[in-house]
Amino acid sequence: MKIIKNIILFLSIVSCAISLKAQDRNSAWVHGLFEDGDIWQAYDDIFRIEREMNGTRPVGTNVDYNNFLGNGIEAAANNAAGDITTAFATNPIPSVNSSRNLGIGHSLGGIVLREIDQDETNSGTTNRRVNGIITVGSPNYGAGIMNSIANGNANLVIQNGCQSLAAGPSSSLLPYPILFNGIATNQLCDLFMDDVIENMLGFPQGWLTTAHTDLQLTSSYFNDVPSNPNDIGLSHFNSSLPRISVWGNENSPTHWRLASSFLTMDAGLNNDVHSDDFVVHRVNQAMGFYHLMHQYYTAVGIFSIGLGFTNPYSWLAVPSNFYRASQWRRGYNWLYHSETTWNALTICQGTYTLTYTIADNPVQNYCNGYMFGTQQWWNCVSHQCGCVPYDYTCLTNCTSGTRTYSETVMVNHPSDGLVCSYSQILDDIPQNNIYMAEGVNHRDETDTRDMQNQAGPNGQGADVMRDIFNDLWNRPLGDFFKTEPR
Amino acid sequence: MQKSIIVLLLSIIVITQYSCSKDEPITNDDGVIISLQPNWVRSLHKEGTFFSNSIIREHLIHDGNPIVSTTDGENNYYINKIDINTGEDIWRWNDVFSGFTGLIDISYAYIHDDLMWYQFGTRSYTIDLSNGMTVRKERFDESFDSRVTGVGDKVFVLGRTRLDSNRYTQYGYDADFITGEKRVAVIPNLSLDYIADDGLIGGVSNYFAFTENNDTLLSVVYVEPMENWYIDSYLGLYNFSKKEWIYDRVSLVTPSQSGASSFPTIYENKVYMSLGNKIVCHNLHTGEQIWKEQFPLDFQFSGFIVKEGRVIANCENQILYCLDADTGSELWTGEGSGTSSRLRYLNGVVYFSGGAPSKIFAIEAATGKTLWRLEAGLIEEGAERFKPDFYLIEDKKKVVVCTFKNAYCFDAIR
Numbered sequence: 001m002k003i004i005k006n007i008i009l010f011l012s013i014v015s016c017a018i019s020l021k022a023q024d025r026n027s028a029w030v031h032g033l034f035e036d037g038d039i040w041q042a043y044d045d046i047f048r049i050e051r052e053m054n055g056t057r058p059v060g061t062n063v064d065y066n067n068f069l070g071n072g073i074e075a076a077a078n079n080a081a082g083d084i085t086t087a088f089a090t091n092p093i094p095s096v097n098s099s100r101n102l103g104i105g106h107s108l109g110g111i112v113l114r115e116i117d118q119d120e121t122n123s124g125t126t127n128r129r130v131n132g133i134i135t136v137g138s139p140n141y142g143a144g145i146m147n148s149i150a151n152g153n154a155n156l157v158i159q160n161g162c163q164s165l166a167a168g169p170s171s172s173l174l175p176y177p178i179l180f181n182g183i184a185t186n187q188l189c190d191l192f193m194d195d196v197i198e199n200m201l202g203f204p205q206g207w208l209t210t211a212h213t214d215l216q217l218t219s220s221y222f223n224d225v226p227s228n229p230n231d232i233g234l235s236h237f238n239s240s241l242p243r244i245s246v247w248g249n250e251n252s253p254t255h256w257r258l259a260s261s262f263l264t265m266d267a268g269l270n271n272d273v274h275s276d277d278f279v280v281h282r283v284n285q286a287m288g289f290y291h292l293m294h295q296y297y298t299a300v301g302i303f304s305i306g307l308g309f310t311n312p313y314s315w316l317a318v319p320s321n322f323y324r325a326s327q328w329r330r331g332y333n334w335l336y337h338s339e340t341t342w343n344a345l346t347i348c349q350g351t352y353t354l355t356y357t358i359a360d361n362p363v364q365n366y367c368n369g370y371m372f373g374t375q376q377w378w379n380c381v382s383h384q385c386g387c388v389p390y391d392y393t394c395l396t397n398c399t400s401g402t403r404t405y406s407e408t409v410m411v412n413h414p415s416d417g418l419v420c421s422y423s424q425i426l427d428d429i430p431q432n433n434i435y436m437a438e439g440v441n442h443r444d445e446t447d448t449r450d451m452q453n454q455a456g457p458n459g460q461g462a463d464v465m466r467d468i469f470n471d472l473w474n475r476p477l478g479d480f481f482k483t484e485p486r
Numbered sequence: 487m488q489k490s491i492i493v494l495l496l497s498i499i500v501i502t503q504y505s506c507s508k509d510e511p512i513t514n515d516d517g518v519i520i521s522l523q524p525n526w527v528r529s530l531h532k533e534g535t536f537f538s539n540s541i542i543r544e545h546l547i548h549d550g551n552p553i554v555s556t557t558d559g560e561n562n563y564y565i566n567k568i569d570i571n572t573g574e575d576i577w578r579w580n581d582v583f584s585g586f587t588g589l590i591d592i593s594y595a596y597i598h599d600d601l602m603w604y605q606f607g608t609r610s611y612t613i614d615l616s617n618g619m620t621v622r623k624e625r626f627d628e629s630f631d632s633r634v635t636g637v638g639d640k641v642f643v644l645g646r647t648r649l650d651s652n653r654y655t656q657y658g659y660d661a662d663f664i665t666g667e668k669r670v671a672v673i674p675n676l677s678l679d680y681i682a683d684d685g686l687i688g689g690v691s692n693y694f695a696f697t698e699n700n701d702t703l704l705s706v707v708y709v710e711p712m713e714n715w716y717i718d719s720y721l722g723l724y725n726f727s728k729k730e731w732i733y734d735r736v737s738l739v740t741p742s743q744s745g746a747s748s749f750p751t752i753y754e755n756k757v758y759m760s761l762g763n764k765i766v767c768h769n770l771h772t773g774e775q776i777w778k779e780q781f782p783l784d785f786q787f788s789g790f791i792v793k794e795g796r797v798i799a800n801c802e803n804q805i806l807y808c809l810d811a812d813t814g815s816e817l818w819t820g821e822g823s824g825t826s827s828r829l830r831y832l833n834g835v836v837y838f839s840g841g842a843p844s845k846i847f848a849i850e851a852a853t854g855k856t857l858w859r860l861e862a863g864l865i866e867e868g869a870e871r872f873k874p875d876f877y878l879i880e881d882k883k884k885v886v887v888c889t890f891k892n893a894y895c896f897d898a899i900r
Contacts (some may be wrong), residue, residue, distance in 0.1 A: 023654075050587055050607075052629060099683030131683065132715075242715045242743060430743055432762060432784050432802075449538075462871065462890065463538060471787075474593075476747060477631075477656055477691040478682065478709045478717040484629035484646065485607025486586070 024054040025100040025483060026091060028084045028130060031057070032107025032137075033201060033211070034066055035446075039106060042447045043469060051473050051483045058087030065112065069211035073108070073221060076211060077115035084116075084129050097127035102134070102481070106446050107419070108215070110138030111234070118237045122230040132242040132480045134472065136465075137416050137445040140245070141235050141423045142217035144347025145197070150208060150216060154197075154345050161189030161334050161341075168293055168328030177289050185286045185331070192255065196262045200418070200443070217347060217423075242480040244433045246468055247424035248416025250441040255342040256280045258417030261443035274450030276441060283335060290332035297325035340412075348413045348420040355406040363399045418442040435468050512864065518856050519848075521864035524894040525884070528573035531891065532559035539563070539890060540590040542875045543828060544604070548597065548615035551576060552877035552886045554893050555590060563588045567618060570879050570886070573895060577618030583609050583625065596636040601663050603641045605630050610643075612663055622666050631656070633749070637695045637702050639663050642671055644690055653681060656689030658704065660726070672724050674708035675734050682711035691719070692759075694750040701727040705750040705757050705770070707738070716741045719761055721750075721773055736773035739764050748785065753792040753811060760785040765799060767814060777814030781807065787825040787874075788838060796851060798836050800829055806836070806847075808854055820854030821847060827876035833900035837878060839887050844871040846887055848899055857899055862889055 027047075029040035037057035044055040058080075065076040065083070084103070088096045095101070103113040113133045120128050148154040165185050169176045176184030201212070214221035224233040250257050260278040264270040270278050301321035308315035334341075343349045367380035378389040385398030414421040419442060425434055440448060448465045473483040512521040530539060539555050540563050546553035548567060556564045556578065566578040582590060586609075595604040600616040607629045612622035631644035641661045645668070648654045658672035676688040688710035695704050704724040709717045718741040722734030739761045748760040757770045763784045767776045783802035790799035796817065797809040806822035809815065823841025830837045835857065839846040848858035862869035869889045877886040883898040 046587060049585070240714055431782065432786070433743070467541075470591075474632075476709070476717070477689055478686055478711050478715070479743070480715040485591075485609075485632075486629065 023484075024052045025102055026088050026095055026098055027053050027055045027102040027104060028087065028113075029055060029057045030080060030084075030103060030105040030109035030112055031446075032105070032109045033069070033215075034199075035106065035109075036064065036066075039446045040104070042449055043466065046466065047469065047473070047483075049486070051485055053473075053483050054091055056087040056091065058083040069209040072210035073111060073115055073214045074119075076108075077112045077119065080112045081116045081119070081129060088129070097129065099131050100480075101128070101130045102132050102483075103130035104134040104136065105138060106136045107138055107442065108211070110135030110140065111215075114138075114140070114234060114237070114239070117239050117241055118234060121237075121239070128241075130241075132244075133239075134244045134246060134481070135424075135426065136246045137248045137419055137424055137442050138245070139215060139419045139423045140426050142219060142222050143215050143419050143423065144217050145201070145345060145418060146212055146216045147218065147347060148345040149201075150213065157341055157345060158189050158192075161338065162187075164330040164334035165189060167330045168290060168324070171324045171327040172293070172297070177286060185289075188283070188286065189334075192259050196259045199266070200262060238428065242433075243426055243429050244435065244472060244481060245424060245426045245429060246435045246437055246445070246465075247414075247421055248419075248437045248440040248442060248445050249414045249421065250276075250417045250444075251439050253280060253283075253339045254415055254417040254441060255339055256283050258441040258443060261441055265443060265447070274444075274447075276439075276444065287332055287335045290328050290335065293328040294325050294332060297321045297328060301325060343412045343415075346415060346418060346420060348415045350411055350413060351408050352411045353406055353408050355404065357402050357404045359401055361399050361401050363395070416440065416442040416445065435471065437464050437468055440464050514859075516856075519858045520861050522858075522860060522896050524865070524896055526573040526895050528568065528893050529891065530554065530556045530888060530893055532557070538589075539873070540565070540592075541873060542590075542592045544592050544595045545828070545830065545877065546592065546595060546597070546602070547877060547879060548600070548602075550879050550881055552879065552893075553615070554875060554877075554886070554888060561588060563590050565590055565592070567615065568893070570882055570884055570895065573893060579613060579618045579620070581611070581620040581623060583623070591632070593632045594634050596634045596641050598636060598639055598663070601639075603634055603636070603643075603661075603663060604632070605634065605643065606632055610666060612666070621664060624666050633692060635693060635695045635749070637697055640695070640702065642693065642695050642704065643668070644693070647689075649687070653685045653687050654689075655687050656691070658690045658693055658706065671726060672704055672706060674706065674720075674722065675731070676708070676710055680711055680713065682715070686711050692747050692749055694752065695726070696752055701725055703727075703732075705752065706734075707747050707750060707759060707761075709747075712741055715743055717743070719747060721757070721759075721768055723770070723773065732771070733773040736768065736775070738766055738775075739778065748789050751790070751792050756811070758790070758792055758797060758811075760790055760799065765790065765797065765809070765814070767797075767811070776812075779809060779814045779816075783824075788823070788841070789828050791829045791831055791836070793831050793851065794834070798829060798831075798849075798851060800824070800826060800838060800841075804841070806849060806854065808851070818854035820849050821856050821859070823847060825874075827874040830876060830878040832878050832880055832883070832898055835899050837876065837885060837898075839872040839876045840874040846872055846876075846885075860887075865889075865894060866892060 029044050031037055031039045040057050044057055047053045048055045065080040068075040068079045085096055105113040178184055222233045222235040225236060256279045257276040260276045264275045264278050301318050304314045304317045304321060362384035363381055366384050367377055370377035370380055381387050387394035448463050472481050475482045511519045514520050539557055542555050551567050551570050553565050553567045556566045564578040564580040567576040569576055591606050592604050595602050600614050602613045602615050604611055608626045610624055610626060614621050628646045633644055635642045641663055643659050643661055644656055645659050646654055647657050657670050659668040660671040661668040674690055678687055681687050690706055690708045692707040693704050704726050706722045706724055709719050712718055719738040721736040721738050723732040725732055742762055751758045755770045757768050759766055763781050764778055766778045781801050785799050785801055788800035790797055792811055795811050797811050799807045800822045801807060802824045804822045804824045806820040808817040810817055826841030827839045834851050836849045836851050846858055846860035849856055862872055866889050873888040873890060875888045885896045885898050887894055
C-alpha cells in the first residue's frame with residue numbers, strides 16, 4: 001500500500017513538473033541545525049503539486065552547511081547561499097535572482113536565510129537570492145538551551161535527574177521500572193538529553209561548534225553593536241525584505257512532547273507513527289508508580305512504628321522504610337518539576353509584575369475596635385494606612401474603599417519545547433505577519449501530517465503546519481507571499 | 487405485591503432522574519452552557535476511522551440541509567449533503583480533478599437556486615445541489631481567486647490576466663453558471679505608477695455584486711503595488727449593467743504590507759470592509775468615508791457581520807468587538823476566538839466555532855454576553871477542537887458543527 005502511495009506521489013510530482021509554468025515561484029526550503037534537506041520533504045512535495053511553487057530543498061544536496069558550523073553561522077550561511085544559487089540555477093525554469101524567490105527556514109535555517117539577507121544588504125546586492133523569508137521555529141535572538149549547555153547547567157540538571165530517578169529503586173534494591181522498549185525510568189533523563197537534545201542540536205561527541213556559541217542568547221553574533229555597521233549583530237539588523245515568523249506553541253508538558261515527536265519520528269519508536277504524547281503517557285505512569293512506592297514505604301514505616309510496641313525489633317526497620325520512601329519521592333519530585341526545570345534551562349521563564357486593585361477599607365475593617373479619634377485609633381490608622389495622626393487627607397484616601405497591591409510572579413513563556421516565543425517571533429515585523437502553530441513543537445514544525453489522522457491532543461485531524469502555509473499562500477493580491485493554487 | 491410496587495416506583499424515579507439529567511445542558515458557575523445533548527451525531531469518516539478532512543469555510547446550505555466534508559478513510563475526500571433531521575446522506579460528491587492532493591477546499595462559493603459555483607486555482611466546478619451531479623468542470627488557463635460573488639444566474643469571479651510576459655493584473659469576470667464562459671466584467675482604473683517586482687500592476691482584490699433599480703452593481707476593492715511590497719487599496723462602485731463607474735479610486739486605508747481585505751458588506755446604504763487590522767465604513771453611493779477604526783490584529787479568518795445596526799467583528803486577538811454601524815463607536819467587547827469559522831447570526835445571537843480556544847461560542851448580540859462556550863471534550867470523548875465548518879439552518883433553528891471526527895446537530899438558542 002505504501003509503495004502504491006509513493007508511486008502515486010511520484011507520478012503527481014512528475015505531472016506537476018511537466019506543468020511547471022513561468023509564473024511559478026522558486027522556494028528554497030532550508031533545514032535547521034544538523035537536520036538535512038529531507039526534513040522539509042513533506043511540504044515541499046505537497047505545495048509543488050498544489051501551488052504555483054517550484055520548491056527545492058537546496059541546502060544539503062551539495063556540501064551541506066552543517067559541515068561549516070565549526071566556523072560559525074556566517075560560514076554556514078555562505079555555504080548555504082551557494083547551494084541556493086546552484087539549486088535555483090538548475091531548476092526546470094532557472095531563475096537565480098527572481099524577485100519572487102522565497103526562502104523558508106526551519107530553526108537555524110531561518111537564521112541562515114536572515115544572515116544571507118544581511119550579507120546581501122551589506123554588499124549592496126540588487127539581485128538577491130531570496131526576496132522574502134519565512135522563519136519557522138527559528139531562534140531569531142538566540143536559544144537559551146545553548147547557554148545552559150555551554151555553562152554546564154544542563155549537564156547538572158540531567159545528572160541530578162538520573163540520580164533522583166535511580167534513588168528509589170536503588171534504596172529498595174529493586175530493578176528500575178520499565179516504561180517502554182526496554183527503557184527503564186532511570187534512563188528517562190539520559191534518554192531525553194542524549195537521544196533527543198544532543199542529537200537534535202548536534203552534540204553527538206559532546207562538543208560545541210562556533211555556531212553553537214553563536215546561537216547563545218547573549219552571543220556577539222546576535223548582539224554586537226560595533227562601529228562598522230556591516231558587522232552589526234543579527235538582532236540589530238533592519239531588513240527591508242517581507243518576513244513572516246511562524247512560531248510553535250506546544251502544549252504542556254512541552255519537553256516530553258518534544259521528546260515524543262523526536263522518538264517517534266526519528267528513533268523508530270511507536271512503529272514510526274508520529275505521536276507527541278508517546279512519552280507523556282509513560283512519564284505519567286512512572287510518576288504514578290514512584291508516588292505509589294513512596295506511599296507504600298511511608299505506610300510500612302508507620303506500621304513498623306505501631307508494631308514496635310509489641311515487637312521492639314520492628315523499630316529497627318522504621319528509618320530504612322522512611323529513607324526508601326524519601327528516595328522514591330525524589331524521583332517523583334524530579335518528574336513533577338521537570339517541565340519547570342526544563343523551562344529554566346531553555347530560559348523560557350521570566351518574571352511578571354502583577355498589579356491589582358481590590359475593594360478595601362482598612363480603617364473600617366481593622367480600627368473600628370478603637371474609639372474614633374483616640375490615640376489608639378490613630379495608631380491603628382497609621383499602621384493600616386501609613387498616615388500620621390490628624391492627616392485627614394491621607395485618612396480620606398485610605399478609606400476610599402480600594403487598595404492597590406503589586407506582586408512579582410514567575411511565568412513561563414510559551415515555547416515549541418526548545419525555543420521560546422520571544423525568540424521565535426521577529427520583533428520588527430507587522431503583527432499580521434506572525435503565525436502561531438498551536439500544539440506544535442520544534443520537531444513537529446516541519447511535518448504535522450501524521451497528526452491529522454490521530455484523535456486526542458496530538459492532532460485532532462488538523463495538519464497544522466499545512467493549514468498555516470495555506471493561509472500564507474492565500475494572502476491578498478499584491479502580498480509577497482501570495483502563491484496561487486494550480 | 488407491595489414490594490413490587492415499591493421497586494417499580496423506585497425504577498420510575500431513577501429512570502426519570504437519569505433521563506432529565508442526561509438531556510439537561512451543562513452550565514459552568516457563570517451560567518454559560520458548556521455542553522449540550524445533540525439531536526444527532528454522524529461520523530464524517532468510514533465507520534469509526536479517523537482521517538484528515540477537507541475544510542469548508544463557506545456556509546453551504548441547500549433546501550435547509552447542510553453540505554459537510556467527509557472521507558472514506560482511503561484517501562478519498564467528499565462533500566455530502568445531509569438531512570438536517572437525521573444527519574443521513576442525501577448525496578455525496580467528489581468529482582474533482584485528479585493529480586492533486588484531493589482535499590476539497592471551499593472557502594467561497596456562490597449558490598443560486600439549485601446550482602453552486604466554486605473554484606480553487608485553475609479548477610472550477612458547477613454542482614447541482616439538488617442531486618449532487620457535476621454540471622460543469624473545467625480547468626482555466628490561469629489561476630483564479632477562490633472568491634466568488636453573483637446576482638441571480640450571473641457569477642462574478644476574479645482571475646489573473648497576463649498583459650505581456652512581464653506584467654499581470656487581476657480583473658473581475660462575469661461567467662455563465664452552466665457553460666463557464668467568461669467575459670471581463672470590470673477593469674480597475676490603475677495609476678500604473680509602480681509595477682511590483684513580480685510584474686503586478688494592480689488589480690481587483692475583492693468585489694460584491696448586488697442589484698439596485700434593476701441594475702447590477704459591483705462594489706469593488708482594488709489594489710496597487712508600491713515599493714517594498716506595500717499595497718494601496720481603493721474602493722469603487724461600478725454599474726455593470728451600464729458599464730460605467732459611479733465612483734472610483736476612493737482611498738481606503740494607509741498603505742501597508744499586509745492589507746488582507748474582506749468582501750465589501752452592504753448594509754443600509756453603507757459599505758463595510760476590513761482591511762488588515764482596520765474596519766472602514768463608506769457611503770455606498772458616494773464612496774465618502776464615514777468612519778474607520780483600528781484594532782490590535784486583523785479579521786482575516788473569521789471576519790465580521792453587520793446586523794441590526796451593529797458591526798460584530800471577531801479579531802485575531804480573540805476579542806469580539808461590537809461597533810455601532812453608523813458611527814463605529816464601540817458598544818461592547820466579548821469573547822472571541824480569532825482564527826475560527828465565519829460568524830453566523832440568528833435571532834440576536836452570533837455563533838462561531840474553532841479558533842485558538844477551539845470551542846463553540848454563542849454570544850448575545852445586544853450585550854456581548856456569552857451564552858454558549860461548548861467544549862469539544864464534553865461533547866465527544868477525546869476531542870479537543872472543533873473545525874471551522876459551521877452551519878446555521880435558519881428555518882429549522884438548528885446548528886450543525888463538526889469536530890474532526892463527527893458532525894453534531896444542536897437546537898439554536900432562539
